[in-house]
Amino acid sequence: MAVRKAKKQLRVCRECHRVVDGEACVICGTSNLSEDWAGYLVIIDPEHSEIAKKMKITMAGRYALKVR
Ligand SMILES: [Zn+2]
Numbered sequence: 849m850a851v852r853k854a855k856k857q858l859r860v861c862r863e864c865h866r867v868v869d870g871e872a873c874v875i876c877g878t879s880n881l882s883e884d885w886a887g888y889l890v891i892i893d894p895e896h897s898e899i900a901k902k903m904k905i906t907m908a909g910r911y912a913l914k915v916r
Contacts, residue, residue: 867910887913
């Protein structure tokens with residue numbers, strides 16, 4: 849029987865809500881990250897996305913809707 853590895857919990861930047869791969873946010877450079885977040889958001893074209901404008905996102909990427 850195959851043993852499935854537990855999925856690593858993704859962390860999100862508390863400053864800009866970006867999903868972070870690693871220890872620090874690529875946008876803010878902060879290590880102020882949270883594992884307690886909800887709502888997975890993929891921004892492909894921030895200039896033409898209403899949600900991106902509302903959340904002040906200027907870079908394409910993966911974001912969280914809510915970060916606690
Ligand atoms: Zn950030």
